[in-house]
Amino acid sequence: MSAAPDDRDADLSDNERALLRGLASFAQEAVAPLAAAGSGAQDWAGAQIRDACRRGYGGIEIPARDGGLGLSFRMRARAAETLAATDFAYAFAFINQHNVALRIAEHGSATARQRYLPGLLAGDLIGGTAMSEPRAGSDFAAIVTRARRQDGGAWILDGEKAWVANAAGGELALVFAQTDPARGPAGIACFIVDLRAPQCLRLTGAALEGLGAAGIAGIRLEGYRAEDSDMLYAPGQGFQMALAGVNKARTHIAAMAAGLLDSALRLAVRHASTRQAFGRPIMEQQGLRWSLADVSMRLQILRMLTDRAAGLIDAGSDEAVPAAAMAKKYAGEECLDAVSACIQALGAGGLLPAQGMGRRLLAAKALCFADGTTEMMNERIAAGLALRFAGAAPATAAGTTMHREEAMPYQALKLTRGEDGGTQARLAQVAKDELPEGEVLVEVAYSSLNYKDALAITGKSPVVRSFPMVPGIDFAGTVRRSADPRFKPGDAVLLNGWGLGETRWGGLAQAARVPADWLLPLPAGLDARQAMAIGTAGYTAMLCVMALERHHATPEGGPVLVTGANGGVGTVAIALLAGKGYTVTASTGRPQEADYLRGLGASGILDRAALSAPGKPLQKEAWAAAVDCVGSHTLANVLAGMRYGAPVAACGLAQGMDLPATVAPFILRGVTLIGVDSVYAPMALRAEAWRRLADELPRGMLEANTQELGLSEIAAAAAPLLEGRIRGRIVVDVNR
Numbered sequence: 001m002s003a004a005p006d007d008r009d010a011d012l013s014d015n016e017r018a019l020l021r022g023l024a025s026f027a028q029e030a031v032a033p034l035a036a037a038g039s040g041a042q043d044w045a046g047a048q049i050r051d052a053c054r055r056g057y058g059g060i061e062i063p064a065r066d067g068g069l070g071l072s073f074r075m076r077a078r079a080a081e082t083l084a085a086t087d088f089a090y091a092f093a094f095i096n097q098h099n100v101a102l103r104i105a106e107h108g109s110a111t112a113r114q115r116y117l118p119g120l121l122a123g124d125l126i127g128g129t130a131m132s133e134p135r136a137g138s139d140f141a142a143i144v145t146r147a148r149r150q151d152g153g154a155w156i157l158d159g160e161k162a163w164v165a166n167a168a169g170g171e172l173a174l175v176f177a178q179t180d181p182a183r184g185p186a187g188i189a190c191f192i193v194d195l196r197a198p199q200c201l202r203l204t205g206a207a208l209e210g211l212g213a214a215g216i217a218g219i220r221l222e223g224y225r226a227e228d229s230d231m232l233y234a235p236g237q238g239f240q241m242a243l244a245g246v247n248k249a250r251t252h253i254a255a256m257a258a259g260l261l262d263s264a265l266r267l268a269v270r271h272a273s274t275r276q277a278f279g280r281p282i283m284e285q286q287g288l289r290w291s292l293a294d295v296s297m298r299l300q301i302l303r304m305l306t307d308r309a310a311g312l313i314d315a316g317s318d319e320a321v322p323a324a325a326m327a328k329k330y331a332g333e334e335c336l337d338a339v340s341a342c343i344q345a346l347g348a349g350g351l352l353p354a355q356g357m358g359r360r361l362l363a364a365k366a367l368c369f370a371d372g373t374t375e376m377m378n379e380r381i382a383a384g385l386a387l388r389f390a391g392a393a394p395a396t397a398a399g400t401t402m403h404r405e406e407a408m409p410y411q412a413l414k415l416t417r418g419e420d421g422g423t424q425a426r427l428a429q430v431a432k433d434e435l436p437e438g439e440v441l442v443e444v445a446y447s448s449l450n451y452k453d454a455l456a457i458t459g460k461s462p463v464v465r466s467f468p469m470v471p472g473i474d475f476a477g478t479v480r481r482s483a484d485p486r487f488k489p490g491d492a493v494l495l496n497g498w499g500l501g502e503t504r505w506g507g508l509a510q511a512a513r514v515p516a517d518w519l520l521p522l523p524a525g526l527d528a529r530q531a532m533a534i535g536t537a538g539y540t541a542m543l544c545v546m547a548l549e550r551h552h553a554t555p556e557g558g559p560v561l562v563t564g565a566n567g568g569v570g571t572v573a574i575a576l577l578a579g580k581g582y583t584v585t586a587s588t589g590r591p592q593e594a595d596y597l598r599g600l601g602a603s604g605i606l607d608r609a610a611l612s613a614p615g616k617p618l619q620k621e622a623w624a625a626a627v628d629c630v631g632s633h634t635l636a637n638v639l640a641g642m643r644y645g646a647p648v649a650a651c652g653l654a655q656g657m658d659l660p661a662t663v664a665p666f667i668l669r670g671v672t673l674i675g676v677d678s679v680y681a682p683m684a685l686r687a688e689a690w691r692r693l694a695d696e697l698p699r700g701m702l703e704a705n706t707q708e709l710g711l712s713e714i715a716a717a718a719a720p721l722l723e724g725r726i727r728g729r730i731v732v733d734v735n736r
Helices: 007-011 014-035 046-054 073-084 088-107 110-122 181-187 237-274 286-315 320-351 357-366 374-383 451-458 528-550 568-579 591-600 632-640 664-669 683-696 699-704 711-722
Strands: 127-130 146-150 154-164 172-178 188-194 200-203 217-227 231-233 410-417 423-430 440-449 474-482 492-496 511-514 560-562 584-588 604-607 625-628 647-650 672-675 706-710 729-733
Touching (some): 014 088, 046 088, 046 110, 073 088, 088 172, 088 231, 088 237, 088 357, 146 172, 154 188, 181 188, 188 217, 237 286, 237 320, 237 357, 320 374, 423 711, 440 528, 528 568, 528 625, 528 683, 560 568, 568 584, 568 591, 568 729, 632 664, 711 729
Parallel strands (some): 560 584, 584 604, 625 647, 647 672, 706 729
Antiparallel strands (some): 172 188, 200 217, 440 474, 474 492
16 A cells, blocks of 8 residues: 655655655565464564665665665654554564664674674664563563673673564574673673574564564573673663663654554545445544544644654754653554554454454554553653753842853763764753753763773774763762752762763763762862862772772782873872872883872882783782783783782773783782772762762872863863873863
8 A cells, every 4th residue: 555645755855755665665565465464374574674674775774884874763763654554563673673783883893893784784684682571571670681701702691581573583682681780770781692593592482463573582591602792782881772772762663653553544544435325435424534533633643743752862852752752652542542443444344354454453552562661651751850840940049140051051062973984073052951861950060081081082982872972971060950859959069980971971061961879979178170180080099999908908018000100090099009108109101200200109110111011921029909000911911910919900991901911810829800990880989989089189189180171172182181191180171
C-alpha cells in the first residue's frame, strides 16, 4: 500500500525524500509478504534486513566517513515510521540493527570499527542490544550478568539476557554487564559479543505473537571471552551511555507507532469509503466518521510529539528527555484504542489475517512495554517538574537582584565534530534548557584544565563520547536551584569525575546542571578558586597518598618516587608526601625545573630517561613506595625497582596504556600495584580526600603551582599542556 502524502516532507531535501520513497517501495516489495504470514506465523526477518542493508539503507544516521548516509536522527525516526507502516516488527528489528552499527561507529575501538562496521552496513552481520535480564526487568542498574577482568587484555562474561531483538538468528549483540557489583551503576560496561561463539547459547523459544519478524530471543553466556578491543563502553560509561540512548529508543518506538497507526487508518478509511450499507458508503455514518476522525487526530498529535522529540535530540537539548517520554507515553496510551477503532470500522473483516489488523493490534500492545512502561514514562516526565517549577530564586532584601540564571544565556567552551571528523572548539552561548538533566543547577565560578580536557579539546584521543560536548572534568561554584533537600541555593559545592566532560557536559562553562548524588559541599577552609587550583589532579594525588597509606607506607619506611613530577598530579603528590615527612625523589624530563620541584619538597631529581626505556624485570631495590602518573615502560621500571613489600599507586598513562612488565616484582618481592580511579570513586572516599586536602596541602604551594586563565584562553592552552610545556595547575575563571 503506497504511503499517503505527508506535508512534513516539504522540509526534507531531495535525497531525504528519495530515501523515504525507496524505503516505502522496499517495504512493499520485500517486507509485506513476510508480514502477510499472520501474527503467529512470521519468521525472523533476517533476510529482509540483509536485503535492506545491501540496498544502502543500513547506515541512515551513521557518519559518511564510516560508510553511512550521515543523516539526522529525525530521518532515522521517519525511516522507522515508514517501515512500520508495513510491519512494526520488521521496523523494530531493522532499527535495532542500525543502533548496533551506530554505537560501534561512534564508540567502538578502531579494531572493532574495522572488524564489524563494514559487515553491519553490508548486512553480512546483524545485531541487537542486550540490556534486559529475566529478573532485572526495567531496573537496568540491577543486572547481574558479570564481566571479570582477565590477564592478557580480555574479559570473561557470564550471565543471561532476555528480549534481545535479532538474537534468533543474528551474529552480534551489544551486551551490558556488571564488572564490579560494589560500584553499582558505575561498574556497568558494554561488550560486543559474537553470538556464533560456542560460549553463547541462544534461548529462542516460541516467537512472540505479532513480533515474530523481530527475532526476539534470549542469550546465555558461559565463559565468553571478550577482548579489550570489543569493549564498547568502559565500566562507568555503560550505564550512562545506555541511558543516553533511551531517548532515541523511545522516540523511534513512538515513530513506529505512528507508522502502524497511519496504515491502520488508511485501511479503515478505504474500506469505509467503498463499503455500502443501506445504499450509501458507511463512511457517511456519523458515528463511524467521527471515530475515524478521532484516530486521525491522535495520529497527528503523535507525529507532532515524535517530531518534536526527534528535533530536540538532534539539537542535543536536555528537553529531549521529557519530550521522548511524552511521545512514548502517548503512543502507548492511544495507539491500542485507535487501532481497535480501525478494526471496528472494518467489521468482521478486520479480523481476517490478510488485513493484518490482528498483527497491528498485538504490536500496539507490545509498544506499551518496549523501552519502558507508561508508568516509567510518567516518572521521566515528572522528574524535571520539581526543578523546572520549583519557584523563583529568593530575592534580595531590596527585592531587585536577579540571579545569573535569569540573565541567560551562559557562556561555555563547546566541542563539536567537524565534517572531516575532527574536533572543533569554540566559545558558545548556552541556554538554560540546553543544560543536561539534573536536580541541582550550579553557577560555576572556577574550573581547571586537565590532561584529559586537553585531549578532548584537541581531539588527540577519543575522550568525548558524544557531541556536542562541554569539556571540563571538574568545577566549583554556588547552588542556584535545587530539587534535592541536601543542597539549597547559596551552598558552595564542587564536583569532579562521573564522566564530566566525557559523557556529560562539564565545568568549562558558566553554569552546570548535575545530579545531586555527584556533588560535594566545598570543604571548610577552601574557596572555589583554591578547590580548582587543587582540582582533579590534586584530588587524584591525595587518593594516591591514601592508597599508599592503606598499604602501610610510612615516612620512616624509605624514599618515595613520584613520576611525571611536573604535571598536576605529580606536583601535588610531592607537596603532600614531603609535608608528611617522606623523602621524595621526583622523576621529570625537564631538568631545568629541578629547583621548582625542590621548592615543592623533592629531595632528589631523577631524569625520566632512566625509567622510560625498556629495562630489566628486576632492578636494584630503591623505593619504599611510589606514585606513577606515566604508565607503560616507566611503570614497569618503577615496579622493578621497588623494595620488598612496597606499594605503587598508578593513576596515569601519559606514556601509554600498556604495561611491559613481568610478574617478578609481585612474586619475588611482594610488590603491590594499586590502581587509583578518580572518576567513579565512592563518595565517602571523595569526601575524605577533599577534607584532607583542605587540611594538609600547603596554601603557599597552591599559589606557586598555579596559573589562572580565562575561559576564552583555554583552547589555545590545550596543545602546550599535552606537550609538557606547562607545569603545575591551570585554574580557569569561567567568567572572563
